[in-house]
Amino acid sequence: MARYRCIMEYDGENYSGFQIQPNAVTIQEITEKALSVLFGCDTKITASGRTDSGVSAKAQVIHFDAQTDIPDNKIPYCLQQILPDDISILTCDKVNDDFHARFDAKAKTYSYKILLTNINRPLYKKYYQYPYKINIDLLYQALDKIKGTHNFKAFMSSGSDITNFERTIYDISHLQNKDCITIRITANGFLYNMVRIIIGTSLDIARGKLDISVLDKMFETGDRSFGGSTAPAHPLTLEEVFY
């Protein structure tokens, strides 16, 4: 038996998220089935973390244990014959037995794409097509205020059994090209829907629906109801996992 570490890319559009669950097609299930076919025995994977329904990944990291004669650098090409078109194993390397994709992850970067438009744009389907006029400076001010170490309980949707809500956002960067804005958030960890609530609340502030002072209230009280909307899932992409 050896341990393998893979980087995988997937388009989450047609999946009910990463993590295996009954009565829904998930990325974990499809990937485990492909590995089980390739190695001829049940193979389970562990990811750096789950991604939600509709969320994509450019570099999700997983590990699994397997016994095989296939050289590790050939495994991605073999899996390509089995996996569907929207899931791909980009790299595969043998690693030490004690490597753990989830426990060893130190930080992650997610990106979120926004297109400011009030008319349907067929070629920008992976963007959040946002129809409201916004004050861009206010958007960036809000994002700036969210950086750092905070109690992010108010930035979490219910449905998680986590009890420690402190996270550190190392960086929030924004790249703007005309009406397209790409926001990248790097943190030591993310709560359930945290990025989507950060984006939704910041946009609500930038369009004048909420005052920027709600952010302090959210940090102080941990009360989700002070926050803004939860932005849609499809523009969210896991960009990198740091070890």
Place this chain on the structure above:
Amino acid sequence: MARYRCIMEYDGENYSGFQIQPNAVTIQEITEKALSVLFGCDTKITASGRTDSGVSAKAQVIHFDAQTDIPDNKIPYCLQQILPDDISILTCDKVNDDFHARFDAKAKTYSYKILLTNINRPLYKKYYQYPYKINIDLLYQALDKIKGTHNFKAFMSSGSDITNFERTIYDISHLQNKDCITIRITANGFLYNMVRIIIGTSLDIARGKLDISVLDKMFETGDRSFGGSTAPAHPLTLEEVFY
């Protein structure tokens, strides 16, 4: 009756090209049906030119004649309720009766996206995922040689009744970001599959399958058989039409 000029965006993936034809769903047909519903009478459109099956457009230009009380700047929003998600009218303006989307077009810019990769990349479906090792300098040299005024007959697929094959390519630019290459070609006109043959032949040169001297042979003889492959349609996008 007034004449209207529209800029439209579409994802060509699910259509048999722009131009109306029997037994196939085309962008022209769907757009004319939507306009006919909106105005309550048969409405025909004229585009700057057809785009082939699978080809997309960020700024196709069309004109049509209609009699309506709807203000021209409201027409895109009305059509949004009728058109499918992959076709959109971005702008609509009343113009002089003598404006003609095809005859008045002076030049067009197409873009073509290449991703150099030998493994499936789910999040780059609009790219030509090119699995061969290439000499990038040679790719750019080939594209450079194609610039200018030439007899482009050898860069045309059969199935067109055109007799004048001289075109002028004003510019071919390339933007590279790691393994992603975006090529933009601006010309006073394009023959059937011309961009796709330019890209396919230049890539064949860059991977060493063809010598760069084939370009001269193609210009001199007008013989398509000297050229390389026809690159796939889906990464090709009409970016701009100049009047």
